[in-house]
Amino acid sequence: MKNLLLTALLTLTATASAQSTYRILAPATTGGGYDTLARNLAKTLDVTRLAPNAAVYNVPGEGGVVGLREFVKMRGDEHQLVVFGLTTIAAMQTSKDGSVSLRDLTPVARLVNDYEVLIVPASSPYRTLGDLTAAFKSNPNLRVGGASVASAGHLFTGNVLQASGGNVRTLKWVPSSGNLQGIKAMLAGELDVVSSSYGVAEDDIKAGRVRALALSAPERIPGINVPTAREQGVDAELVNWRGVFAPAGLDAAGRASLNSVVGRLARSKEWRTLLVQEKQNSFYQPGVSFAYFLDREELRIKALLRDLGLTK
Template structure:
């Protein structure tokens, strides 16, 4: 009897194993933005690593641009129960949901993992009289009309200026923030002395900082970054840190086993040398967090973002 039982179990495992191994075949990743941007680049880096490491095959990336990612978010929500669909997203989407009054928010999706992040820097022209963040804050308190350039209204750059204003004792609703649609326009504005200061991810200003055309006053990291010789905001007495992070979510209504399979696939990808090399090559900061920890983080980040945008005056 024991021999028959062992054979029966072996036969059952043989039948189950191929199904488990193939459960993530034909995975699709939605980049809720146009080709070439950060979400698109992240999606294609995921696609490459997952396939090259034989974690999932095949993986298709497709784009659904518009409204800070909220058009793609609505499409993801309408794909309830699809355990082979993922969407790349991040802090920009958290803000866009609120500023666009999106009917679908991130409580309606299945969080899978936070992947990467980029810290922001506050820069001034090399000829600026402001040598430190404290210098800039003091001038700002006496003249709230000082102009700060950055990306779209309500985006990560705008949020950081709002947090800095509050920490510096400036009313965020009175700050003069000049939004630009692209990093090139922001760069031109600060290099041309059209604004007092500018904010963007470090990578956008790196070349001009190293060339001595811009002075980086601070970085929004929680602690000093070995590869970026810029003092943190916290080290200068301003209790602010903010990362423009990117993550992955799935549709609502997938099973616990489907979620576990997706989390496991990304855990394996994150552990691979190829992914670590990708992070280095692209200068992405590793902020990996998966499963239930990411669930909690998303809720906290949504609440934090809402408060920042309220302070700025963009949401009620």
């Protein structure tokens, strides 16, 4: 009888554990911002015991759209999660088949913010943002790049050039597989200017290998000694946010459970400590307000893409 009771108890425990386990999609290669956020989520869910044994998997391609095409088929499953941000919203809008949209997802929470920074080699003649925008007006063949086409860096660069009176349609963006690869290309003499996530560029900035000309934040950020574009008279800003989503079709109980778990995670000291270590900026915005933010953000990104000539 004792053995039967023990077996039953172990079965119930295993079942409960399986039900609380999440599968988290990072729709990008390992090592990038989406992958880091997904693994931080899984690690915090485990160490806080909110949902042990969460599994992360990667499906890269098309700025996140390739992975999402399969993810949205798991409609109604509250234990399937995906992390992405601004770049993937842009990728959805530039995707040729239009097979995925925000209507296919349940926004759970906005979790982190990052900012773009325009950088040039330390030996560059461009010492200020004004120098750079003037150079672009006289030389539209300036080699400008960073991560993928329609990435946060591409959008911010276009925003800066347009706000300073330049012809943004002449911007010829040179894409790399990621921010780090773009910086390496610039240091190798293949690019004149790069727009990168500040977190990726920080070590090169502090080491003096590159010069930071402008940060995409709305106002000066404590601890970051880089002027914003707005400080320099250019009305341009961009927040490169990332959040977590579930498939569409969750019932009320599923949404409530998921919102509770992610809310407790975002307020935990383990989560905040991990983000500091990873040089990510915590910004928790729960589901309802996150969904409202997304409605406005989608329209803004659509306008930026149209200005760049990437959509009609």
